[in-house]
Amino acid sequence: MSIWPRQRDCDAFYGNPRSNDPTQAAASWKKANLVRVGQLPFVMRYAGQPVTSVVCHRKVADAFRSVLDGVWRRSGCDQRVVDDWGMSVFSGSYNYRLMRGLNVLSMHSYGCAFDFDAPRNALHDRTPHFAQCPEVLAAWKQAGAVWGSDWNGNGSAADEPRADGMHFQFATL
């Protein structure tokens, strides 16, 4: 039993971020729920630029920090190891987006999803780099996150029809 909600229950758990404008989250929801996780344990970059904090939902902030701390500990506190794993390559977190004109929101719209190392973990790639980084996957799993290349939770990226290897989320299917 996960402490995290199912995707369909995210409105109840994380709050409903929708506004009358399909391109924007409600300002009141953002103010009440989005926080910045700072004092990151290792150097992270987004598109080559240093990242000093990551925006996410307040309910996942501690869990996300525990993932970063877990990765750092498992690396032996070695930036080069974290670089090799790809966890220093931040590829996005909170991003408000309705899917295909429907009322369905991407998990990134709730601030409960995180992408890392998109270049080496592309959408539909069934042999993503993270599959070779059990320490990274263990850190996420310990926090109860679901990996986008193992939606069915069988430990293999090879059988996933919509593999999204860069993606981790605090919500189950």
Ligand SMILES: [Zn+2]
């Ligand atoms: Zn994602």
